[in-house]
Amino acid sequence: MGYGELIIRSYDAQNDRGRVEDFERRCEVGPAKRVFLFTDTLGDPMCRIRNSPIYKMLVAELDSQLVGVIQGSIKLVTVHKPPNDLAKVGYILGLRVAPLYRRRRIGLSLVIKLEEWFIANDVDYGYMATEKDNEASVKLFVDKLGYAKFQTPTILVNPVGHRRFRISPNVELAKLKIEEAESIYRKFMSSAQFFPIDIGNILRNKLSLGTWAAYPRGESWGEVPSSWAMLSVWNSGELFKLRLGNAPFSCLMYTKGSRFIQKLLPCFKLPGIPDFFHPFGFYFIYGVYGKGPLSGKLVRTLCRFVHNMASSKSKDCKVIVTEVGGSDTSRLHIPHWKLLSCPEDLWCIKALKNEERENLHELTKTPPSRALFVDPRDV
Template identity: 70%
Template sequence: MGFTEAIIRSYERQVDRARVEDLERRCEVGPAEHMFLFTDTMGDPICRIRNSPMYNMLVAELDNELVGVIQGSIKMVTVHKPQKEQAKVGYVLGLRVSPLHRRKGIGSSLVCELEKWFTTNDVDYSYMATDKHNEASVKLFVNKLGYNQFRTPAILVNAVHKNRSSHISSNVEISKLKVEEAECLYRKYMGSMEFFPHDIDQILRNKLSLGTWVAYPRGETWSTEGQVPKSWAMLSVWNSGELFKLRLGKAPLSCILYTKSSRLIERYFPCFKLVPSIPNFFEPFGFYFMYGVHHEGPLSGKLVRTLCHFVHNMAATETKDCKVIVTEVGDHDVLRHHIPHWKLLSCPEDLWCIKALKNQEKNSLYELTNTPPTTKALFVDPREV
């Protein structure tokens, strides 16, 4: 007997909000055999795309039951084919299908309907990101829907320790930039990087963007209008915790025991400070996302690390429930050696997949996906985290 076809339609807040939140709670993020995350959207299921220039959310209904959702956003970015060009891209995220209704073609139907919306809005490429080891997602997008594996960046996660500060070198000067200064630097130094957003000014002016900071050797002169130091680094910070919270839903017993024991040791034996305790990830928590990380010069690795320490101290003192700091770096980006992170929490390889939605773009897609990754970073849009 065949399956009844699900009805795909646009999300309606008054009708669907509670049902979407219930579905989100029943769907894990990440491979089931490993630890996974639950997402709390705090009453706004569309929060992860609301700050994008264009966005849409679709739901799937089966016999009056909401059984699936998907979200998408559209923007202009830089792509290499291999020359630098602007292209309109659609980002696919938040695909969820009820555990009791999987393998019925609902996920495929949701993606196809979202691609139709992309096409209607003249999108050149559709792309998505997933855990490289998420076999179900890879099979759906790559094997069934014709997406091409594009890049394998790394997600780096560092824990925030509320009771201790990271050391800031006295030999480094840290300054906060005005939005106009930050925009100028990003367009000059990162404007040619893959997936650099055309509306970087809107990202920097968003209330969730806490600011942009530069670090350079103390005693050097910094001027965005003139000469910059030989070595310098910059990054911006996005407060994702204002949009949604995360909670660890499953973890190996060893991880749970280590978390609890390390917290007890730090509480009752403060003299043992060599190994910091792991924050409690089994309760809802927020996080900072560092984006637009860029560095120049022979000392820039140290400067990036100093900026990361600065962000850690800011998270530890200014935001109550921020428990981790996250960033994403490119395939062969040397930054991964300078950004503090915990291997226990980090994902060594994310997977980006891309698909041409226009016939004239299909030849360019071959060039795009077969161009070797550079040592420069991908620009990861914080609105898509």
């Protein structure tokens, strides 16, 4: 059976919006044999990249049929390499190929075309994130496209319940002004891998709900407390919704049963799984940082505060998500469920300029000694 010419072009909102939305609804996120997530982009297929400084979406057509999509964004970040610590990076996300058209090099062609756009925009490195056990994705990017395994961050997911967490009376919480938060991030996290130079734009974005600091009660924030911690919150649910698919019947029954028991016997305070089978939103915690002997406990207190905020102020926020570097000790203090979390996400990177290829070995082989900043616009 013959096929026509594969056409890859820029996304046209006027003509492609409905087709891409329908295409996304038919494509799951995650391996088909496991539990996966459906994404509802709320009428904007480019919602996940629209807040980035520079972005682009490509679509692939074969015989006038939409068979694939891919998205990319560009920004300036901290990347530890000589002679300076800055690099222009292009992030690849949202690669989808229609099930009936897979294994025909369509995904490969989409990535190559997006890389050409990166190169035209003077990008130093392209990078992407995938599940460590996603064999198809790893084979495409590492084996066929020459990407190198770079980082294995930890994704921590905690369900939002109706029961509020108790906040220790020994901890003082303060919401920071945007200018103050930006100044602190630049002072303490500007050396973190992939720290975005336009951090101020992120903090000022309407999706950023704010930045909070925690420190021991009785001490003064203005005089640098003996221990302190901070984090910021991004409302991803305003961009798109998620829905669980391919879940086993036992999971569905446990969800419904636990919610029934909670209502019937609230005094027992049994943990229940939120309803993930209908579209839901989530908060993303970013910029987690702390100093001092009590910083871990203060991070945990801040995470509990965010949970309480989500529980009381959001109707559809079902989970709180955080992603930190694999060697970041703060992950030990962030509340999460192992069932929902991913201990090793996989970031892969590729040098797009000849002069950067010599630095790639140092980037990928040197054990990460500094924090990793996960940009909420990349979620």
